Amino acid sequence: MKLLTHNMLTSHVKGVTKGYPLLIKATEVKVNDVDFNPQFVCRMIPKLEWSALVEAADLLGHRQDLPSELVPDYEKNEDFLKKVHRALLEVEVIEGCLQCPESGREFPISRGIPNMLLNEDEV
Amino acid sequence: VGSLLMKETDSAIITVYIGATVPTGFEHTAAEEVQEKIGVDARISKDRGRIYFPISTDKLFQVHRLRSVDNLFVVVEEYDHYQFKESKEETLMELQQLASKLPWSNALKVWELNRSLKKKKGHRKGGNSTRVKPDSEASVADTRQQELPRETSPAGGDAKTESVADPESCQQDSEEALPEARLIKFRVTCNRAGDKHSFSSNEAARDFGGAVQEFFQWKADMTKFDIEVLLNIHNEEVVVGIALTEESLHRRNISHFGPTTLRSTLCYGMLRLCKPQVSDVILDPMCGTGAIPLEGAIEFNSSFYVAGDNNDMAVNRTVNNVSHIQKRRADKGSSSGLPIDTVQWDVCNLPIKTSSVDIIITDMPFGKRMGSRKKNWDLYPSCLREMARVCRPGSGKAVLLTQDKKCFAKAVSQMGGLWRKVLTVWVNVGGLHAGVYLLKRTAAVFGQTPEDVRQPRGMNTNPGSVSLDWCN
Numbered sequence: 190m191k192l193l194t195h196n197m198l199t200s201h202v203k204g205v206t207k208g209y210p211l212l213i214k215a216t217e218v219k220v221n222d223v224d225f226n227p228q229f230v231c232r233m234i235p236k237l238e239w240s241a242l243v244e245a246a247d248l249l250g251h252r253q254d255l256p257s258e259l260v261p262d263y264e265k266n267e268d269f270l271k272k273v274h275r276a277l278l279e280v281e282v283i284e285g286c287l288q289c290p291e292s293g294r295e296f297p298i299s300r301g302i303p304n305m306l307l308n309e310d311e312v
Numbered sequence: 313v314g315s316l317l318m319k320e321t322d323s324a325i326i327t328v329y330i331g332a333t334v335p336t337g338f339e340h341t342a343a344e345e346v347q348e349k350i351g352v353d354a355r356i357s358k359d360r361g362r363i364y365f366p367i368s369t370d371k372l373f374q375v376h377r378l379r380s381v382d383n384l385f386v387v388v389e390e391y392d393h394y395q396f397k398e399s400k401e402e403t404l405m406e407l408q409q410l411a412s413k414l415p416w417s418n419a420l421k422v423w424e425l426n427r428s429l430k431k432k433k434g435h436r437k438g439g440n441s442t443r444v445k446p447d448s449e450a451s452v453a454d455t456r457q458q459e460l461p462r463e464t465s466p467a468g469g470d471a472k473t474e475s476v477a478d479p480e481s482c483q484q485d486s487e488e489a490l491p492e493a494r495l496i497k498f499r500v501t502c503n504r505a506g507d508k509h510s511f512s513s514n515e516a517a518r519d520f521g522g523a524v525q526e527f528f529q530w531k532a533d534m535t536k537f538d539i540e541v542l543l544n545i546h547n548e549e550v551v552v553g554i555a556l557t558e559e560s561l562h563r564r565n566i567s568h569f570g571p572t573t574l575r576s577t578l579c580y581g582m583l584r585l586c587k588p589q590v591s592d593v594i595l596d597p598m599c600g601t602g603a604i605p606l607e608g609a610i611e612f613n614s615s616f617y618v619a620g621d622n623n624d625m626a627v628n629r630t631v632n633n634v635s636h637i638q639k640r641r642a643d644k645g646s647s648s649g650l651p652i653d654t655v656q657w658d659v660c661n662l663p664i665k666t667s668s669v670d671i672i673i674t675d676m677p678f679g680k681r682m683g684s685r686k687k688n689w690d691l692y693p694s695c696l697r698e699m700a701r702v703c704r705p706g707s708g709k710a711v712l713l714t715q716d717k718k719c720f721a722k723a724v725s726q727m728g729g730l731w732r733k734v735l736t737v738w739v740n741v742g743g744l745h746a747g748v749y750l751l752k753r754t755a756a757v758f759g760q761t762p763e764d765v766r767q768p769r770g771m772n773t774n775p776g777s778v779s780l781d782w783c784n
Contacts, residue, residue: 190653190655193616193653194653194655197618197664197668197669198664199664199665200663201661201663221638221649222647222648222649223647223649223650224649226590226613226614228590228614229590229591229614232590232591236591236593236668278616278649296663300631301631301653301654302627302628302631302654302655302656303655305658306656306657307661
């Protein structure tokens, strides 16, 4: 699971209203090599929940001193964009789980695949 | 690459017509791709699923970069209004006589050139350093030639003719390149359509093939052939061609198949339809073996793909298919990571934030091989609602393939406040007549249109209670 995906995932357990962002508990993390596309990163940043990304990257030890808040003019800062690129696309949680911040329900991650299926009583 | 070869063989650069078979319904997207990658206008044949375009031999290698094409052939001759004789006997006799009159030589030169192009790519796989480093385009073609998952190795012909150990002798081959000089094996494949013909495709293939054999002194072999001659007859249109592809290219990305894996050319056609933009978030919420998002991650790689399915085997196969491609890329020294992720989820209850997805693209269960017709009556509306929720209002799009057209049409008509139908492409999937629907997400915010406030899940009897406790 990449952090870009994590940024969009939310808990949908019945009755939960504050199911985002999911807490990450990782037992195995991998870093990949993905082609850097600055335009992709630039246009993706406004679509993100920035603080959720930074917290997640921090937790996994790959924050690379990304700021807690976006600084203006980041579009031209290639260094910054490369760090965001790495956090979004290159860091992957292979084993672990995601936890709903409100209900505590855990969703396992195995082979990089989060299993978000709910039981019948949770729907 | 192409021009290097031509200099050495000292042939003039010639222009020929290439025919390509594409998934029916996607002729226009294929023509678009030809215009984009080769820079020429393609003609769409009345014989569905075929397009034709001109190409000069120095640019031949470009045809192998086309992703919307199943098979390629070089045209020997084309008759728009072939006047068939009255009787079967006379018609077949005429076909036989045709064999010796056709302008074979340019087409055969192209066949030869194409074969040496493929051999060179085959050798690059082995890391031959004396060759010029392939540019990125050639590597993509490289990829495609090698990626023939689980299919038998290329027709015996390649190994049969002077087995080439290195590219040098490969070029010498082309120089002496007169097919008559070697023992060439061939076969004729005839496709015939139309109700006014007095003969069958078998008869035409047999008689035409016999004459070709006489003329060239080639040996006929149905399975281990070097040259495949194509005789395509569609009403009054007759096209004689020579195949340039050995195996169909349509399953190129998939190494781990599932029961309903879509061919990659169809995936590509669907992706082109939704015109992925840089940074688009693209979801396939019923991904099966991941054929669609994987094709997207390779070919439209400035977007990000999330592949999801509820089935254990499906998500595992998807991950296997992605890993397979990534490993291949890593083996070639390029950065292997693809912009794709896989999640296990229920399409009717997506664990995805509202309004966070740009495009939804998927192959919906048909109800024949997967799921059931009755299930679709509940599934389709639930799906469409959930997809509308996660899709960005105003700019979002969906490209949905389904054979259950009636159920789908009804489900969409009840979602007019959230989805608008833009166009439909009629396609053929494994013999079943299906539709690819392009939908636009309206600007309406989810949770406020009458449909989603009061619409019960499913269209079967009792309304039941509606839960709208979305988290965001």
